[in-house]
Amino acid sequence: MTQRKTPPTINQVAAAAGVTKSSVSRAFTRPEMLSAETVRKIFVAAEQLGYVPNHTARALSTGRHGNLALIVPDVANPFFPPLIRAAQSEADRFDYCVFLGNSDENPQQEDKLIGRFAGQVEGFVLASSRLGDEQIVAHAARRPVVLINRDVEGIPRVLIDxxxxxxxxxxxxxxxxxxxxxxxxxxxxxxxxxxxxxxxxxxxxxxxxxxxxxxxxxxxxxxxxxxxxxxxxxxxxxxxxxxxxxxxxxxxxxxxxxxxxxxxxxxxxxxxxxxxxxxxxxxxxxxRSVEAGKAALSLLIDILQNQAIRDVRYVLKTNLVIRKTTGPAKG
Amino acid sequence: MTQRKTPPTINQVAAAAGVTKSSVSRAFTRPEMLSAETVRKIFVAAEQLGYVPNHTARALSTGRHGNLALIVPDVANPFFPPLIRAAQSEADRFDYCVFLGNSDENPQQEDKLIGRFAGQVEGFVLASSRLGDEQIVAHAARRPVVLINRDVEGIPRVLIDxxxxxxxxxxxxxxxxxxxxxxxxxxxxxxxxxxxxxxxxxxxxxxxxxxxxxxxxxxxxxxxxxxxxxxxxxxxxxxxxxxxxxxxxxxxxxxxxxxxxxxxxxxxxxxxxxxxxxxxxxxxxxxRSVEAGKAALSLLIDILQNQAIRDVRYVLKTNLVIRKTTGPAKG
DNA sequence: GCTTGACATGCAACCGGTTGCATTAAATAG
DNA sequence: CTATTTAATGCAACCGGTTGCATGTCAAGC
Missing domain, CATH: 3.40.50.2300 (Response regulator)
Known part of the structure; x- marks a missing residue:
């Protein structure tokens, strides 16, 4: 058994760079507040120590975790994977991490998952939620929620028509x-x-x-x-x-x-x-599950960034994709 | 726009119950240290305020986030969803939350995701990783890693043979x-x-x-x-x-x-x-992807709980499923 | 040459928990 | 009845960052 060494903290970087931790913090979050020279010194020290800001500590003081949760009834249903993938890559563009939850088509399980995630996500996307309307409304009162294929008044939703x-x-x-x-x-x-x-x-x-x-x-x-x-x-x-x-x-x-x-x-x-x-x-x-996943995610991110809760009802029309199993009627 | 009210903190519960926050903390983590009466008082106060321990704060001081990450090359490839689902439900049994990452078959993306998750997970499951061996070893030196369908000496792995x-x-x-x-x-x-x-x-x-x-x-x-x-x-x-x-x-x-x-x-x-x-x-x-997902997850959890890094190589045998696309050779 | 800002950095409180050690009260021992 | 455990709780430091405000420095303004 190997001992994993604990990662460097902001204090170690500060000491190495000869500044206080406030400056190190600023170098990573608002470098324009510092002189170019100081920023450089800090980055050099950080680089050398392999420092990466601690996500958890940052989340604690800012209240922003940079995490989202996506809950689906069944990952293995072929309808969802493309949706999940699209949501993922949209989240990725904004540097969000996404928790995936599988409710197994079960409302209790879905509720349990939401509870587990609640403390560490900024918002939820619930796809084809099996929860009752009241439960959805209750959760939405606590954290931003965007629904996919579920039409609840007042909750932002993306519907595939x-x-x-x-x-x-x-x-x-x-x-x-x-x-x-x-x-x-x-x-x-x-x-x-x-x-x-x-x-x-x-x-x-x-x-x-x-x-x-x-x-x-x-x-x-x-x-x-x-x-x-x-x-x-x-x-x-x-x-x-x-x-x-x-x-x-x-x-x-x-x-x-x-x-x-x-x-x-x-x-x-x-x-x-x-x-x-x-x-x-x-x-x-x-x-259009891909668009739905992408739209729901960007809607959620938009809500988070603007601190606004809007009543959006985004409907995606579908169309016929003609391939080879249809042709002129016989006779 | 509605104002979401901030959730109650440990201090508020402490005040309501007439104790200090240490006791509240203990009531939730090691209730046997407290008198039954005190625990009851605290639970009543907590219940009334709707208090839930803050996951992030807890993670910061204990270093245990209760999160895992599962990274796959492509969620939409039908090989993975059943695996993901099995991994999920195994994680669920142990109250872990799982981050899902989609590397898009791209080693750089995979590395980036690992970095993003690193600060807030206790361990990784990398399924069909596209990273080089050295990179995998480097990551494994920092956090527990279990591989699926990747055979790297010294790293616990589940292989579908x-x-x-x-x-x-x-x-x-x-x-x-x-x-x-x-x-x-x-x-x-x-x-x-x-x-x-x-x-x-x-x-x-x-x-x-x-x-x-x-x-x-x-x-x-x-x-x-x-x-x-x-x-x-x-x-x-x-x-x-x-x-x-x-x-x-x-x-x-x-x-x-x-x-x-x-x-x-x-x-x-x-x-x-x-x-x-x-x-x-x-x-x-x-x-056998379902077994692989389940096995990898429980292996990881086992490693986390026993603080031991073991060199496990778990092989799942496969067999032929004969249907209708094979028959006697022509002529 | 002294005042006034603007800019760069430091100080210290805070985010919400956990935990080792100290303290106090009650229980047991002598 | 006093000395010694033991059990229950409090105190305060700590986890690793962020941030409002104070401080200090140097240049421009009068």
């Missing part, structure tokens, strides 16, 4: 001559599912298309496979799925059944989490 | 009658890539198969597509790819080229990040 993209998808299919569609649903309690289903129905009515809806509680590859037979049984020529994973499962099953896509049947996904990585590459609705 | 699974893959292909293989590589600095390439070569030699190696710096769907032509040009009948994404890109390109899998050409992935969600479903090597 999948309705616009879904409407485009319906219009796209109509233009290709499809007359009958199926919407393959997602989780019962999902706000997105409700929003998407509604958008399909509304657009279809406007364009005079027929729509059937198939429920499918678990949005995943396997359930997409299983639901495919009943999708075909509706007699529709195109399907819009709740998400990409479901759509991907349908593609696999359709291939097994010898139904070729898009010539025999068209498929549209939602969330664009797979990129072009399906075969054929999937026509889908963009998700 | 894909060699065993890759060897099984080669044997599997040999048994199916394949005589000539290609290994499609991954990132230059990747330890896993070196290990996999070596395992393919060794097993092939033992079984009398011919192997060619194609380098491919960026492991991703698109680069898998691009490399496919040169893979076919080698005249091999089967490919083992550095990872599933590369393999998936190859599948898409092979389908476009009219080469059917597995009857015309066999493909094996690595890391099993896609499950059965490719078409055809991919034969691949299991990844």
């Amino acid at each position: 999948s309705g616009t993209g879904v409407a485009e998808a319906v219009a796209h299919l109509a233009a290709l001559g499809h007359k009958k569609l199926v919407y393959v649903g997602g989780p019962h309690g999902s706000w997105s599912n409700k929003q998407r289903r509604g958008a399909v129905r509304r657009s279809a009515r406007e364009l005079g298309l027929e729509v059937s809806v198939i429920s499918n509680e678990f949005a995943a590859f396997e359930s997409g496979r299983k639901i495919t037979a009943s999708v075909l049984a509706t007699g529709a020529t195109a399907a819009i799925a709740f998400d990409d994973l479901t759509a991907q499962g349908m593609l696999a099953e359709l291939a097994d059944l010898g139904v070729s896509v898009p010539s025999d049947f068209a498929v549209v996904g939602c969330d664009d989490v797979l990129g072009a990585a399906t075969y054929p590459s999937l026509t889908t609705v963009s998700n | 894909s060699g065993t699974g890759v060897a099984e893959a080669v044997a599997h292909l040999a048994a199916l009658g394949h005589k000539k293989l290609v290994y499609v590589g991954g990132p230059h600095g990747s330890w896993s890539n070196k290990q996999r390439r070596g395992a393919v070569r060794r097993s092939a030699r033992e079984l009398g198969l011919e192997v060619s190696v194609i380098s491919n710096e960026f492991a991703a769907f698109e680069s898998g597509r691009k490399i496919t032509a040169s893979v076919l040009a080698t005249g091999a009948t089967a490919a083992i790819a550095f990872d599933d994404l590369t393999a998936q890109g190859m599948l898409a390109e092979l389908a476009d080229l009219g080469v059917s899998v597995p009857s015309d050409f066999a493909v094996v992935g690595c890391d099993d990040v896609l499950g059965a969600a490719t078409y055809p479903s991919l034969t691949t090597v299991s990844n």
Whole structure:
């Protein structure tokens, strides 16, 4: 076992440079207050000792930790990693460190995490929070909070509106001559599912298309496979799925059944989490999770820097990404 | 703009309870030193004021922040989210908070992040670090470090040995009658890539198969597509790819080229990040990233709690998961 | 030549806890 | 009943910085 040596403190640098610690502190925070010569001396001494200001001590006296927390329901859900990454790199630009919390879709866990982080972060980004509105409001009263995909009055929030993209998808299919569609649903309690289903129905009515809806509680590859037979049984020529994973499962099953896509049947996904990585590459609705992560972070940083709590409601429209699973209706 | 009120301090609680702050401090850290009555009084006062010990102040005087950092090359690479999640929940069990860092596959960025975190974490987990050995050793001299998929003497590490699974893959292909293989590589600095390439070569030699190696710096769907032509040009009948994404890109390109899998050409992935969600479903090597994340975290916590730096080398064996992209060699 | 600033630096309090040692009161021993 | 532990609490220094105010120096202004 090796003994790790304790890092140099501001006092040691001060002694080495022949000044007091106030000057060392200033050299690092407001060098314009000091003579160029003094600053130089201090930097030389600091460099030589390998001094780095102690983050914790600084946070204690200034009250600014330079930390943020990002809490998501499930890191492993492919919707989140790109969002996390975008948030990270935005935080990075402003020299903030970010704590990541995984609530496991559990409100208690989410609350616990917020409590753990609270003492050492300047603000929170809660993505798809599972907390009740009152709890969110309570936390926001203590520290700045920005929400993603959660619409609470008075709390700054970034919302991804999948309705616009879904409407485009319906219009796209109509233009290709499809007359009958199926919407393959997602989780019962999902706000997105409700929003998407509604958008399909509304657009279809406007364009005079027929729509059937198939429920499918678990949005995943396997359930997409299983639901495919009943999708075909509706007699529709195109399907819009709740998400990409479901759509991907349908593609696999359709291939097994010898139904070729898009010539025999068209498929549209939602969330664009797979990129072009399906075969054929999937026509889908963009998700904008990257922008959402970035926007939420910069909103939070803006609030922190201006000490202002603003009621922002930032809506990101989505659009259709046309790839290769949609084409002219058969016949 | 609302004014957030500053949280109560230890002094306010002390005043309210009619004791000094030492006692309040002890009530929260070593209550057995105080009389039951005093502890009760203090808790009542604390409860009433909504007092929570200030994490930062505590960290400053004790030197223990209760924070850890986990740095990965790319959060959005599907290999990492499950690992991150497992690490998180392990940290959670011990009340540690975890900072997540994304190095963007860039050693400079990785170094910068480590520096940013250094002041406020007790230790690091570096997953698939892109740093040089010397840099890793230097950081480890300052703070406890545990590595994942990086083999540096003297630094505790958790290694996913894909060699065993890759060897099984080669044997599997040999048994199916394949005589000539290609290994499609991954990132230059990747330890896993070196290990996999070596395992393919060794097993092939033992079984009398011919192997060619194609380098491919960026492991991703698109680069898998691009490399496919040169893979076919080698005249091999089967490919083992550095990872599933590369393999998936190859599948898409092979389908476009009219080469059917597995009857015309066999493909094996690595890391099993896609499950059965490719078409055809991919034969691949299991990844064990969940165990790796969990093991690394508990190793780190163990080191922190016992103040001991041990030279641990924890190896996780992998195996082949046979699905539908491998079959008998043609002709 | 003396006053008045402006500028550079030092002094000391403060951020909110923790902790070794001193103090006091109560309990046990002799 | 006094001497000695022992248990409970207070005192004050310390963790490593930041910052308002005081001090000192030197140059410009009159």
